Amino acid sequence: MRLINTAPILALALLVTSCAKVQNSVTVVNNSGVKADRVIVTVCGQDVIFENLETGKQQSRSFSVTGDSGFLVSASLSDGTVASNSFGYVTGGAGSYGNHAEIEIAPDKSLKGKQL
Numbered sequence: 001m002r003l004i005n006t007a008p009i010l011a012l013a014l015l016v017t018s019c020a021k022v023q024n025s026v027t028v029v030n031n032s033g034v035k036a037d038r039v040i041v042t043v044c045g046q047d048v049i050f051e052n053l054e055t056g057k058q059q060s061r062s063f064s065v066t067g068d069s070g071f072l073v074s075a076s077l078s079d080g081t082v083a084s085n086s087f088g089y090v091t092g093g094a095g096s097y098g099n100h101a102e103i104e105i106a107p108d109k110s111l112k113g114k115q116l
Helices: 007-018
Strands: 024-030 036-043 046-053 058-063 069-077 082-090 100-105 111-115
Touching (some): 024 046, 036 100, 046 058, 069 100, 082 100, 082 111
Parallel strands (some): 024 100
Antiparallel strands (some): 024 058
């Protein structure tokens, strides 16, 4: 019976796992009771856009961290409500990956952000 040296295979598996791309993401959750026509989240100079988000639904998008930045959020709802808010903070450098933010369009139609 011939034994196979599995060390190279295990090393490759560890390398692939450790180099897997960790993304930054922002999720918008619509609990407003009306459709969100458009939500724009600006972070690190990028506009992350969500459109036609039905009430009770959520959508997620990825973004790149290119430096230090907060989150600026504006939303236009189908009933004519326009809301805005800012929250949180991301920094460039070694901690520029794995950032997750969640924005809720609340039942009172305000925007509430948190970092997870």
